[in-house]
Amino acid sequence: MTSKGHFITFEGIDGSGKSTQARMLADRLREEGHDVVLTREPGGSPGAEEIRALVLQGDPDRWSAETELLLFTAARRDHMERLIQPAIDAGQIVICDRFADSTRMYQGLSRGDLRSKVDVLHDLMIAREPDLTILIDMDPAQGLARAKGRQGVEERFEDFGADLQKKMRAGFLALATEFSDRFRTIDGARAINNVATDVHATTMAHLASSD
Ligand code: ADP
Ligand code: TYD
Numbered sequence: 001m002t003s004k005g006h007f008i009t010f011e012g013i014d015g016s017g018k019s020t021q022a023r024m025l026a027d028r029l030r031e032e033g034h035d036v037v038l039t040r041e042p043g044g045s046p047g048a049e050e051i052r053a054l055v056l057q058g059d060p061d062r063w064s065a066e067t068e069l070l071l072f073t074a075a076r077r078d079h080m081e082r083l084i085q086p087a088i089d090a091g092q093i094v095i096c097d098r099f100a101d102s103t104r105m106y107q108g109l110s111r112g113d114l115r116s117k118v119d120v121l122h123d124l125m126i127a128r129e130p131d132l133t134i135l136i137d138m139d140p141a142q143g144l145a146r147a148k149g150r151q152g153v154e155e156r157f158e159d160f161g162a163d164l165q166k167k168m169r170a171g172f173l174a175l176a177t178e179f180s181d182r183f184r185t186i187d188g189a190r191a192i193n194n195v196a197t198d199v200h201a202t203t204m205a206h207l208a209s210s211d
Helices: 018-031 046-056 065-089 100-109 115-125 140-148 162-178 192-210
Strands: 006-011 036-040 093-097 132-137 183-187
Touching (some): 018 132, 036 065, 046 065, 065 115, 183 192
């Protein structure tokens, strides 16, 4: 039913509800007859999933910010080449849980100011922004409590703690202003279904305006 491809990303701090909302949006759009690809970063293609294990497991100081930037960008390039771009070209709606805005924040901001290096590498190797970015915004303490509740092995970034999450929240809100044409901010500190209703309405408005 979908004729034109779309690229939609979810961004926000850890535990804000991105994965939950991305999945709910994908389910609802499929019920409505759209052809949807749900994916995530880091990962989303077999090669990028291997890089995911390298960057998310182990000690918080396992990699420098610069090395991490190269690894995330390598994963993204593979994901873009093998999954995202072919799906967009085939007219599908690609929904991706995190994308380059996460690199702008986590590698660009968390340990010194690497934002200009992030942008140069992005322009050189990825050169594509999403059509719509949904920022799920919420209080970092609440997000961290939710994320910690998962108790998995992928804890490198969660171990950075509450101060980093505060900085990330402010950084994401600043990005939403910088890229106001494609960003839409939604309050994530509400019941799951209420957030999902807003996410769906925002997506429908985007699809209607770009068809
Ligand atoms: P993220 O992908 O942003 O890290 P998740 O979608 O994995 O966030 O959600 C983190 C945890 O919080 C999960 O256990 C999820 O079930 C729960 N959760 C998600 N959204 C909400 C919400 N609106 N209210 C309460 N709990 C939520
Ligand atoms: P994710 O699995 O989405 O974690 P969460 O569900 O807790 O939000 O992402 C894992 C971590 O990877 C997250 O803490 C942010 C980090 N990350 C980066 O540092 N740079 C990136 O480019 C991406 C995509 C993620």
